[in-house]
Amino acid sequence: MIYSLTFLIILANYGSVFCYEGSIDEELLIKPLQSNQVYAHFQFSTKWDIDPEKETFRHSSLFPRPIGELIQRFDIQELHVTLTGGLWRYEKWGYPVVDAATGAEVLAWFKPGSDVDTNWKLLANSLSGLFCASLNFIDDLNTIKPEFSFRPRGVVDSKFINSSHVRYANLPHEIVCTENLTPWKKLLPCDSKTGLASLLNSGHIHNTRYHSVGLHLRPVCRDKSCESLSLELQQTVSLVYDYLILGTKNWSLRKLFGQGVNRKCVLVNKSDIYVDTTLTDVELEPAPDKTVTSIRGGQTTVLQKYEVTNTFLNIYAKYQNADVVPLNLPPPLHANQYLSGYGQERGGIVTKIYNNHWKELDVVLLQNIPWFIPIYLHTLKVVSNGKELKPLQLRYIPARQRIRPNYLEVLLRLPARTSTSVVIDFDYVFLKWQEYPPDANFGFHIGSAVISCYLPVAKNYTAVPWDMTLISDSFNASRNGYLVEIRTENLIITLPTPDFSMPYNVICLACTVVALAFGPLHNITTRKLILKSNKKVQLVEKIKKLLNSLSKTKEE
Amino acid sequence: MKLAPLDITSNIDNTITKYTNVKSTKILRTLQLFIKMSVKIRAAYTNSISTSRIIFTCLAAVIVRYYLMLSKYQTVIANHVEVSTPLNSWKRVSEGLYLISKNINPYEGDVLHETPLSLYLYKNILLVFQDRIHLAFITFDVATAIILFFTTKKFNWDLFVEEENNKETFAKDAVECFLKPEKLFKSSYYVLLTYLFNPFTLFSCVGYSTTVFYNFYLAVMMFCMVHGISVICGIFLALAASVSFYPVVLILPVTMYFKYAIKSNFKIIINLFSFITTSVLIMLMCTDFGKDFSYIRNVYGCILTVPDLQPNIGLFWYFFTEMFEHFRELFIYAFQINNTILYLVPISLRFRKHPFLLTVAINFIITIFKSYPSVGDVGFVLSVVPSFPHLFPFSQQGFLVGTMLIISTSLAPILYYLWIYCNSANANFYFGVTLSFAVAQIFLLTDLLFSQVKRDYMLKYGKNRKIDGEEGILCLE
Incomplete structure (x- = not known):
């Protein structure tokens, strides 16, 4: 009896060890943008209070197990994956909560001492399976190790911050669709049946101007003292709805997502909806639970807070004066990228960075240019309002054909209120005919440039501070700097094509020319010049001769 | 008179x-x-031509080049694929020098295909000429022309002396094909004129292609060969071979020259020795004394395996663009053997009595079939052709070759423009032009060699072509 009691106690103790310590919070930020769009950002944050170093990831309850397996198998320190369709227009829309490049983008930090290159390839393949995306096309041809642009977002021993542990790749031609969203939703504890996730209906997501699905994994401090670590997984969805597509400026949850929130997911800690009403004079129905005013980095934001309960919730926003268009104030820093030149021989990649701030800004420009665009570093020109700028730092690893891309990172100090263009020339390459895709004349993508900067003001800024997790943490969270990682447009370049229909002809013709040299040279070198009778032998005589010789041989 | x-x-x-x-x-x-x-x-x-006339010609050439280089056409010419190939474009050299100045190994990327030695040379040339780099190109180009002039002058003189010595052995009625001194001694001036004013070398120099330096090495090599300066001949042959690899095979005709024209076995050995020593020294210098072999892949790897398929006037680019992947290796071997060792031994044996012609012929074969030829290479071999005036009466395809060269040269840039800039033509058009350009060069080469064979026959048997009292025909059998 005593034995069985002790056994029970031991079991209970073990039970407390296995007991899940963590939380999941879901938030939705709805922000009418200054132009004719409304921005909806979903964030599902799972925090797991375990030591990422020691955990075996065999058991998990709220935390998705496939992600745990990835961490354990590939020695991941930090992982950021985004799948994006459409382009975020910084100039008109300000900064999003999470920056993402058009197409697929993967950034991973690996634990020191692991076999980074192998793990990176395996990770890409696993993610490809996990999200049903073509992330398996990530290989040496499009992977770079940026030195300045990215820093770990989570807690890390600073002596291990080294570009040899980071890998970054983007697949600009990746098309994001429903098939990527479904597996992504499966990672949530309540799936998409209850809670905010029930708003994510594929049909209403993919008719937006911009949609981005993301997954961000990082170790964070468990509490203020930061004596122990937790693992944080953020799953985000960013959507930009266009009023023109919606047909009206007055939006509602039902209009945007097809349905309202049914009830709260029981596993979730906090389930909140915030509606930004700073710029617009809008009447909300039902009335918000709370009004939050946030003053952050010189910008005041007014937000209406709704708490999701077990009753049905559909927020309806009605504009008081639909004709009022708010003045568009461009954010302190934004950028564009385009191709210059004409024809298919020589061109240039131009990245134009606008500094609208009243002070100079230090930015890092990162370019990941595929190998089939050989760039000339000596043509790199940074011109700011007619004056040439000298890069503060420059990192360049030239491309190798069919092996690795061009990696270029430039550290610039942009003068106040200027537009700076960074121009670099390249040559158009002629590929082998089997290297062209089936739609060869569609062109090849060049991924977007990444411009990172610590902004001194939080104008048009919505991102969550680094040391925090939730959107609600970003209220009144003034810091010394606000990190933005601006992604520019993708480029399409049409390389000159050969004639795909005639490999045989080309081989035959070129070999004929070689034979034209071989024939005479062979004759000249192996034969002797002799004088020959010019008499033409008649055909009849030839036959006679032949017959004669034949009859002779018979007689013999 | x-x-x-x-x-x-x-x-x-x-x-x-x-x-x-x-x-x-x-x-x-x-x-x-x-x-x-x-x-x-x-x-x-x-x-022969007076010195003042030569100086005047050179000055005119300098002025033409200088004018073109300072005009807006310089970049247009330099950007043409016929002038600048991946191997010789000055833009790539500038990139390489810039990367070195930024402490980046230029051989890590694919842009640079020049040897470290050449880069070192260009760096010093830039230091000497500062911003007037065009003057360096003009200097080297005109120097090449003058060296070629003296080379062919000596060659023609040697040819003349040899024929005078052997006159008794020739057929009695072959007098009319004997060398005519007044024609022969003018030919070196024509070589000078051709080198300085033919559009191929002119554009090559104006377009800052490094073929100018390569041609200079070849010219010095040939100059030393005909003058019997075996040491320097070996050195410059090694230099030329280090730049473009193919001239390695020229060691055989050079040896033939020392054997049959200069008749000195000692010089053969000296020449071979200096060639090998210089090659090893260049190799040591380029690899930083065996530390860094990365340039080999970029220079010789690029020449031999043709990874860059940018169009040029040669045969390789479209052939290997359209090649099936599993046959690529086979055809690379076939093409490289074709332009290096396939014709080397037979031609060397057949024309051992004419080692200068042999050198020119082998250089010509290299130019036609090399992986990245440029007009500078073609211009060089074409400008040596006038030094064989005694073969012209026997040549049959002069008109055909001339027409083909003119037409294909003028059509090439037009069709390239239509393909790349207007999108109204395709790669086949340009390919057709390069084919006809190659055929023209091949006809010129075989015509030249065949003329020599016919002349030899004529000198030996006379011009009588009667067989059994009837007119016979000459043919190879």
Whole structure:
């Protein structure tokens, strides 16, 4: 009896060890943008209070197990994956909560001492399976190790911050669709049946101007003292709805997502909806639970807070004066990228960075240019309002054909209120005919440039501070700097094509020319010049001769 | 004026035969030859071109080049694929030098295909000429022309002397195909003119292609070859070979020249020795004494495996664009063997008596079939052709070759523009032009070699072509 009691106690103790310590919070930020769009950002944050170093990831309850397996198998320190369709227009829309490049983008930090290159390839393949995306096309041809642009977002021993542990790749031609969203939703504890996730209906997501699905994994401090670590997984969805597509400026949850929130997911800690009403004079129905005013980095934001309960919730926003268009104030820093030149021989990649701030800004420009665009570093020109700028730092690893891309990172100090263009020339390459895709004349993508900067003001800024997790943490969270990682447009370049229909002809013709040299040279070198009778032998005589010789041989 | 020295010769001949009136002894014959020669030398000098004329020609060439280089057409010319290939474009050299200045190994990327030695040379040339880099190109180009002038002058003189020596062995009625000194000694001036003013070399120089330096090495090599300066010949052959690899095979014709024209086995050994020593030294210098072999992949790897398929005037680019992947290796071997060692031995054996022609022919084969030829290479071999005026009467395809060269040269940039900029043509158009350009060069080469064969026949058997009382035809059998 005593034995069985002790056994029970031991079991209970073990039970407390296995007991899940963590939380999941879901938030939705709805922000009418200054132009004719409304921005909806979903964030599902799972925090797991375990030591990422020691955990075996065999058991998990709220935390998705496939992600745990990835961490354990590939020695991941930090992982950021985004799948994006459409382009975020910084100039008109300000900064999003999470920056993402058009197409697929993967950034991973690996634990020191692991076999980074192998793990990176395996990770890409696993993610490809996990999200049903073509992330398996990530290989040496499009992977770079940026030195300045990215820093770990989570807690890390600073002596291990080294570009040899980071890998970054983007697949600009990746098309994001429903098939990527479904597996992504499966990672949530309540799936998409209850809670905010029930708003994510594929049909209403993919008719937006911009949609981005993301997954961000990082170790964070468990509490203020930061004596122990937790693992944080953020799953985000960013959507930009266009009023023109919606047909009206007055939006509602039902209009945007097809349905309202049914009830709260029981596993979730906090389930909140915030509606930004700073710029617009809008009447909300039902009335918000709370009004939050946030003053952050010189910008005041007014937000209406709704708490999701077990009753049905559909927020309806009605504009008081639909004709009022708010003045568009461009954010302190934004950028564009385009191709210059004409024809298919020589061109240039131009990245134009606008500094609208009243002070100079230090930015890092990162370019990941595929190998089939050989760039000339000596043509790199940074011109700011007619004056040439000298890069503060420059990192360049030239491309190798069919092996690795061009990696270029430039550290610039942009003068106040200027537009700076960074121009670099390249040559158009002629590929082998089997290297062209089936739609060869569609062109090849060049991924977007990444411009990172610590902004001194939080104008048009919505991102969550680094040391925090939730959107609600970003209220009144003034810091010394606000990190933005601006992604520019993708480029399409049409390389000159050969004639795909005639490999045989080309081989035959070129070999004929070689034979034209071989024939005479062979004759000249192996034969002797002799004088020959010019008499033409008649055909009849030839036959006679032949017959004669034949009859002779018979007689013999 | 011109007839006078020849008259004197016949007079002397008569007097010598009159006075001896016995079986001419060996000494007398030598004397006779010597006197003949001295008169011929005078004839040669009176007929050859005055120095002022040469200087004037060079000055004109400098002015034309200088004008074009400072005009807006310089970039247009430099950007043409016919002028600048991945191997010789100055833009890539600038990139390489810039990368070095930024402490980035230029051989890590694919842009640079020049050897470290060449880069070192260009760096110093830039230091000497500062911003006036065009002057460096003009200097080297004109120097090449002058060296070629003296090379062919010496070659023609040697040719003439040899023929004078062997006149007895020739057929009696072959007189009309004997060398005509007044024509022969003018030919080196034509070489100078052709080099300085043919559009191929002109554009190559104006377009800052590094073929200018390569041509300079080849010219010095040939100059030393005909003058029998075996040490320097080996050094410059090694330099040329280090730049473009293919000239390695020229070691055979050079050896042939020392063997059959200069008749000195010692010089062969010296030449070989200096070639090998210089090659090893260059290799040591380029690899930073065995530390860094990365340039080999970029320079020789690029020349031999043709990874860059940018169009040029050669045969490789489209062939290997359209090649099936599993046959690529086979055809790379086939094409590289074709332009290096396939014709090397047979031609060397057949034309061992004409080692200068042999050198030119092998250089010509390299130019036609090399992986990244540019017009600078073609211009170089074309400008040596005028030094064979004695072969022209036997050539049959001069008109055809001339027409093909002119038409394909003028069509190439047009069709390239239509393909790349207007999108109204495709790669096949340009490919067709490069094919005809190659065919023209091949016809010129085979015509030249065949002319030499025919001339040899003529000198040996005379111009009588009667067989059994009827007109016969000459053919190879």
